[in-house]
Amino acid sequence: MNRKADTATVSVGLGARAYDILIGPGLIVRAGAEIAARLPGTRAAVITDDNVASAHLPVLQESLGAVGIDSVTVQVRPGERSKSFETLQEAVDAILAARLERRDTIIALGGGVVGDLAGFVASIVRRGMNFVQVPTSLLAQVDSSVGGKTGINTAHGKNLVGAFHQPRLVLADTAALDTLPEREFRAGYAEVVKYGLINQPDFFAWLEQNWREVFSGGSARIEAIARSCRAKAETVERDERETGERALLNLGHTFGHALEAATGYDGARLVHGEGVAIGMALAHRFSARMNLASPDDAARVESHLRAVGLPTSPKDIAGDLPGADALLSYIAQDKKVSRGALTFILTRGIGQAFIAKDVPASEVHAFLKEFERP
Amino acid sequence: MNRKADTATVSVGLGARAYDILIGPGLIVRAGAEIAARLPGTRAAVITDDNVASAHLPVLQESLGAVGIDSVTVQVRPGERSKSFETLQEAVDAILAARLERRDTIIALGGGVVGDLAGFVASIVRRGMNFVQVPTSLLAQVDSSVGGKTGINTAHGKNLVGAFHQPRLVLADTAALDTLPEREFRAGYAEVVKYGLINQPDFFAWLEQNWREVFSGGSARIEAIARSCRAKAETVERDERETGERALLNLGHTFGHALEAATGYDGARLVHGEGVAIGMALAHRFSARMNLASPDDAARVESHLRAVGLPTSPKDIAGDLPGADALLSYIAQDKKVSRGALTFILTRGIGQAFIAKDVPASEVHAFLKEFERP
Numbered sequence: 220m221n222r223k224a225d226t227a228t229v230s231v232g233l234g235a236r237a238y239d240i241l242i243g244p245g246l247i248v249r250a251g252a253e254i255a256a257r258l259p260g261t262r263a264a265v266i267t268d269d270n271v272a273s274a275h276l277p278v279l280q281e282s283l284g285a286v287g288i289d290s291v292t293v294q295v296r297p298g299e300r301s302k303s304f305e306t307l308q309e310a311v312d313a314i315l316a317a318r319l320e321r322r323d324t325i326i327a328l329g330g331g332v333v334g335d336l337a338g339f340v341a342s343i344v345r346r347g348m349n350f351v352q353v354p355t356s357l358l359a360q361v362d363s364s365v366g367g368k369t370g371i372n373t374a375h376g377k378n379l380v381g382a383f384h385q386p387r388l389v390l391a392d393t394a395a396l397d398t399l400p401e402r403e404f405r406a407g408y409a410e411v412v413k414y415g416l417i418n419q420p421d422f423f424a425w426l427e428q429n430w431r432e433v434f435s436g437g438s439a440r441i442e443a444i445a446r447s448c449r450a451k452a453e454t455v456e457r458d459e460r461e462t463g464e465r466a467l468l469n470l471g472h473t474f475g476h477a478l479e480a481a482t483g484y485d486g487a488r489l490v491h492g493e494g495v496a497i498g499m500a501l502a503h504r505f506s507a508r509m510n511l512a513s514p515d516d517a518a519r520v521e522s523h524l525r526a527v528g529l530p531t532s533p534k535d536i537a538g539d540l541p542g543a544d545a546l547l548s549y550i551a552q553d554k555k556v557s558r559g560a561l562t563f564i565l566t567r568g569i570g571q572a573f574i575a576k577d578v579p580a581s582e583v584h585a586f587l588k589e590f591e592r593p
Numbered sequence: 594m595n596r597k598a599d600t601a602t603v604s605v606g607l608g609a610r611a612y613d614i615l616i617g618p619g620l621i622v623r624a625g626a627e628i629a630a631r632l633p634g635t636r637a638a639v640i641t642d643d644n645v646a647s648a649h650l651p652v653l654q655e656s657l658g659a660v661g662i663d664s665v666t667v668q669v670r671p672g673e674r675s676k677s678f679e680t681l682q683e684a685v686d687a688i689l690a691a692r693l694e695r696r697d698t699i700i701a702l703g704g705g706v707v708g709d710l711a712g713f714v715a716s717i718v719r720r721g722m723n724f725v726q727v728p729t730s731l732l733a734q735v736d737s738s739v740g741g742k743t744g745i746n747t748a749h750g751k752n753l754v755g756a757f758h759q760p761r762l763v764l765a766d767t768a769a770l771d772t773l774p775e776r777e778f779r780a781g782y783a784e785v786v787k788y789g790l791i792n793q794p795d796f797f798a799w800l801e802q803n804w805r806e807v808f809s810g811g812s813a814r815i816e817a818i819a820r821s822c823r824a825k826a827e828t829v830e831r832d833e834r835e836t837g838e839r840a841l842l843n844l845g846h847t848f849g850h851a852l853e854a855a856t857g858y859d860g861a862r863l864v865h866g867e868g869v870a871i872g873m874a875l876a877h878r879f880s881a882r883m884n885l886a887s888p889d890d891a892a893r894v895e896s897h898l899r900a901v902g903l904p905t906s907p908k909d910i911a912g913d914l915p916g917a918d919a920l921l922s923y924i925a926q927d928k929k930v931s932r933g934a935l936t937f938i939l940t941r942g943i944g945q946a947f948i949a950k951d952v953p954a955s956e957v958h959a960f961l962k963e964f965e966r967p
């Protein structure tokens with residue numbers, strides 16, 4: 220369903236919490252009108268980070284002002300460290316100081332960090348305000364802005380504190396990606412690949428053919444983003460609160476999160492999507508090692524990830540890494556642990572991921588040992 | 594429906610989130626068995642405060658241990674100030690440090706402060722854990738443990754940050770009230786009276802006759818608590834997220850919260866239920882002043898509240914109070930403000946409360962002026 224010639228719409232069917240994802244160029248310019256049409260009379264708080272603010276905040280503010288939406292802005296430092304209790308509390312205080320009410324709207328303008336933080340703020344201030352996502356990173360457009368997971372990190376690990384809070388609208392401005400650093404675009408692309416690897420082998424094959432066009436922009440980019448959103452939306456529709464198959468979306472994430480933790484969430488060394496790329500490569504290799512899948516599929520996955528410039532092994536990470544023992548203990552603290560047995564997303568081949576419970580920790584440990592540097 | 598001869602059960606019908614409230618003596622002793630029956634295999638974190646811990650924690654721990662439920666304990670300081678971001682973060686950290694998982698259970702053992710804090714913790718750790726309320730104050734048994742509102746306070750006001758998170762079970766041990774200070778029991782009784790005043794004039798009349806038996810314990814106490822829980826449950830069933838009639842439960846609370854804020858949440862001067870008692874008396878007097886209700890009803894309400902030893906006027910609060918201007922600005926920051934117009938719960942008489950929108954701030958101001966001390 221098209222709203223404008225170059226805008227794709229993906230509808231997320233969640234009953235009373237259903238919403239649209241609009242995908243196309245120029246959506247930040249149209250944001251005020253799109254929001255006012257759905258949430259008449261709202262006031263707003265824009266949560267953003269310094270990088271995104273300098274590139275896109277004035278356009279958004281003008282767009283809100285043009286339709287008479289009063290707004291305040293909360294600007295946080297860029298980077299994973301803003302997903303903290305401290306920043307949460309600062310943002311909450313700013314919104315309460317502005318006397319926003321329940322029917323007012325929190326707008327996340329930024330990548331996944333801003334989206335996760337802002338969504339959590341929207342979920343807890345006055346026990347729940349309206350929330351609109353304006354994702355500006357590829358990762359946020361294809362993944363974090365869809366599905367309603369919000370949250371922050373703690374010293375015990377990533378995303379351990381948060382809420383399910385669905386947005387009322389997602390505006391994925393594909394032109395906003397033009398200011399995104401190349402490395403961040405690539406990292407987000409790892410999540411696009413993920414949807415192919417989970418259950419859409421044809422989409423993976425399409426990406427192998429068309430990834431250059433996705434990177435350079437235009438209709439292939441819109442198509443890749445819309446297909447990714449649809450894939451995620453379908454999974455979320457079937458399992459909003461991750462009691463089952465939604466866990467498939469964690470393909471690559473158990474290893475990935477451990478590596479992010481092991482590098483101290485230092486984006487200079489490893490950003491989220493890069494961790495996911497390595498994690499997906501490892502999940503495929505480990506599945507082959509467990510005789511679940513063919514090693515050829517693992518090789519094909521690695522080869523595509525390397526073609527676009529993504530890392531595929533812990534050895535691709537610059538600097539020291541802790542050994543297998545430490546990585547395993549990060550894995551064990553991860554959310555996807557069930558009664559002490561390790562739960563992983565493994566695969567029977569490209570597009571055939573599944574939830575594997577009771578994966579022996581000893582096998583994982585031996586596997587991780589291979590990547591230790593002497 | 595009785596489970597044991599002296600246990601009343603109130604079922605809260607919220608579809609997938611339905612739960613039972615058990616009311617009777619000795620429920621802390623039985624807590625382990627009741628929880629294990631509903632949440633097999635769970636581990637637990639008990640959140641409690643120092644006062645309640647010394648009176649009841651060992652019994653609860655023994656009861657959990659007897660059925661093989663592993664538990665850790667998080668003990669906070671008694672009082673409203675524990676409903677803070679700081680204490681929230683400490684409790685969250687302790688629970689993550691204990692590696693509790695999503696399917697594990699947070700047990701609130703205490704009054705409304707512990708219940709609101711623990712419920713919020715349960716709602717945000719791993720985006721939602723199981724939650725069981727073991728309310729030990731009368732206020733918590735008849736009000737705060739039922740309905741799923743959880744939260745903390747900020748410098749901007751009470752309960753401005755939180756979540757809706759329904760418990761899986763509420764165990765209201767009426768014998769636990771024997772260790773509750775008399776003043777706290779009286780304060781909780783204000784919320785019992787509230788249900789009569791909202792829409793059950795016969796219950797109010799019953800309380801006028803039977804309040805001495807409610808205070809002294811026994812079957813009248815169980816009956817008063819069960820009737821209160823049923824009244825609250827019915828309202829919550831019809832309007833879980835307070836988009837409409839649930840706001841009636843705020844009878845007395847707009848004035849009450851302003852007085853709590855004005856006394857700096859200093860429990861030595863004013864506890865929540867006392868604020869509500871004054872607030873209900875004021876709501877009835879203000880309604881009479883606005884020619885909505887008869888002054889005789891206001892007098893009858895005040896007379897019953899005074900009979901049990903509750904305050905009915907700001908003048909009953911010891912020490913200095915800010916004037917009408919300051920009280921009004923506390924009211925305007927309260928959650929029940931809608932687009933700048935004041936929303937109050939007013940009444941047409943005993944048992945006839947209603948939601949009044951667009952109450953003129955000038956009338957409220959003039960009314961509050963009368964209670965200023967020279």
Ligand SMILES: NC(=O)c1ccc[n+]([C@@H]2O[C@H](COP(=O)([O-])OP(=O)(O)OC[C@H]3O[C@@H](n4cnc5c(N)ncnc54)[C@H](O)[C@@H]3O)[C@@H](O)[C@H]2O)c1
Nearest residue numbers: 270297330331332333355356358359363368395398399491
């Ligand atoms: N909620 C979910 O379901 C979900 C899913 C996946 C990931 N996540 C979370 O998302 C986060 C990662 O998201 P991310 O990769 O977008 O990180 P990010 O938000 O840190 O953005 C990456 C970097 O790009 C910058 N940036 C973003 N958009 C830009 C633009 N248009 N122009 C210039 N700079 C721009 C940011 O300032 C930042 O420096 C992680 O915290 C992860 O846990 C959440």
Ligand SMILES: NC(=O)c1ccc[n+]([C@@H]2O[C@H](COP(=O)([O-])OP(=O)(O)OC[C@H]3O[C@@H](n4cnc5c(N)ncnc54)[C@H](O)[C@@H]3O)[C@@H](O)[C@H]2O)c1
Nearest residue numbers: 644671704705706707729730732733737742769772773865
């Ligand atoms: N969530 C809701 O829907 C809701 C509804 C009403 C009130 N509340 C909240 O509840 C709070 C007030 O609750 P409260 O009045 O229970 O306050 P509270 O939890 O502070 O308890 C009052 C005092 O009694 C002590 N105490 C509790 N049980 C005891 C026992 N059995 N023996 C000895 N001492 C005991 C406590 O330590 C405390 O000192 C406020 O924060 C209010 O906002 C919430």
Ligand SMILES: [Zn+2]
Nearest residue numbers: 362410491495
């Ligand atoms: Zn991811």
Ligand SMILES: [Zn+2]
Nearest residue numbers: 736784865869
């Ligand atoms: Zn109350």
